[in-house]
Amino acid sequence: MPGKLEGIWVKRAHRGPMDARESATLIEGKGVDGSVGRSSRRQVTIIEREVWDALMRETGSQAPPSTRRANLMISGVALADTRKRILHIGSTRLEIAGETKPCERMEEAVPGLREAMYPDWRGGAFAKVLTGGPIRVGDPVDWE
Numbered sequence: 313m314p315g316k317l318e319g320i321w322v323k324r325a326h327r328g329p330m331d332a333r334e335s336a337t338l339i340e341g342k343g344v345d346g347s348v349g350r351s352s353r354r355q356v357t358i359i360e361r362e363v364w365d366a367l368m369r370e371t372g373s374q375a376p377p378s379t380r381r382a383n384l385m386i387s388g389v390a391l392a393d394t395r396k397r398i399l400h401i402g403s404t405r406l407e408i409a410g411e412t413k414p415c416e417r418m419e420e421a422v423p424g425l426r427e428a429m430y431p432d433w434r435g436g437a438f439a440k441v442l443t444g445g446p447i448r449v450g451d452p453v454d455w456e
Contacts, residue, residue: 315388340444359436361387398456406439
């Protein structure tokens with residue numbers, strides 16, 4: 313059973329706010345259209361709804377998922393240890409390039425969050441866009 317795209321965020325400026333979107337366009341070899349802070353390997357960042365919810369329970373916080381500063385939130389698909397796997401979101405394809413390590417901004421947002429994110433890829437993953445196209449909250453998410 314496939315997972316689901318739960319959220320999309322675009323970062324307009326370095327250290328700037330994360331703007332929620334109902335839809336976005338992934339650009340092959342680049343990342344989320346209109347989002348800054350991309351590199352050739354780290355084009356899109358992804359977190360899991362289930363992991364975020366667990367982190368919030370563990371830290372006693374109600375921080376919104378945008379606190380993580382990831383571009384996409386998915387549910388029903390685990391990201392841990394998936395380097396080099398191909399993830400389909402709608403008609404797009406992303407290659408998981410590695411684990412997103414939590415930065416000091418996580419600790420600033422929620423005390424204890426950074427440490428809680430370190431084990432088992434709980435900070436999420438970053439990916440390269442292999443096949444771009446439109447994505448929308450609610451799109452199916454699954455492994456190739």
